[in-house]
Amino acid sequence: MIAQIRGQLIEKVPGHVLVECAGLGYELDIPYTTFFHLPDTGQEVALYTHFAVREDAQNLYGFAARLDRDLFRLLIKVNGVGPKMALAILSGLDAQQFVRCVDNRDVAALVKIPGVGKKTAERLLIEMGDRLGQLEGHSQIGLQTPNLAVSPEATPAYKPEDEAEAALITLGYKPQEAAKAVSRVAEKGMNxxxxxRLALRNMIPAN
Incomplete structure (x- = not known):
């Protein structure tokens, strides 16, 4: 079991990172809530991980906070929720927002996440309501984050608006939806x- 990885951040794109550790390069799928906390490439990064082995693939998933990793593990136990959907949920809602969503039985917030229909949202609220007690060991949500100091973003290879739109499209939003959401929040000098972060906040309002 690979529980955590610490090494040099070689590459980062929305949804994926490459981390070099002891001469080996590890590719990890990550939620956007983790992407927001990453330092610049070339710096050290530490991520909690979940290693999944299937007949046709081996996947490593990375999370800035232990709570997010543990919540991911609970999500993939829900009937009809696989790793891809679990990452989408944790990309649209951080752990604290998701807990509030379950407590408030907020179906509307969940169905705004790409790939989550009404039936799946209702199933999530029922099953996760019974399982969130397993996270009680984390007395204060969000304080399990490793030391991932956020540095000023390096100069992108293309416009920040393009990168933001591409990230939303990768998450499952339609190109027109992504472009519209980014245009609403984009300001001069914004990375x-x-x-x-702001586009997702507008598309999936916090409770």
Whole structure:
């Protein structure tokens, strides 16, 4: 079991990172809530991980906070929810928002996440309501984050607006939806991380 990885951040794109550790390069799928906390490439990064082995693939998933990793593990136990959907949920809602969503039985917030229909949302609220007690060991949500100091974003290879739109499209939003969401929040001098964060906040309002 690979529980955590610490090494040099070689590459980062929305949804994926490459981390070099002891001469080996590890590719990890990550939610956007983790992407927001990443330092610049070339710096050290530490991520909690979940290693999944299937007959046709081996996948490593990375999370900035232990709570997010543990919540991911609970999500993939829900009938009809696989790793891809679990990452989408944790990209649209951070752990604290998701817990509030379950407590408030907020179906509307969940169905705004790409790939989550009404039936799946209702199933999530029922099953996760019974399972969230397993996270009680984390007395204060969000304080399990490793030391991932966020540095000023390096100069992107293309416009921040383009990177933000591409990130939303990767998450499952339609190109027109992504472009519209980014245009609403984009301001001069804003980096792509802030655009993605604000666009998602508008598309999936916090409770």
């Amino acid at each position: 792509s991380k802030d655009m993605i």
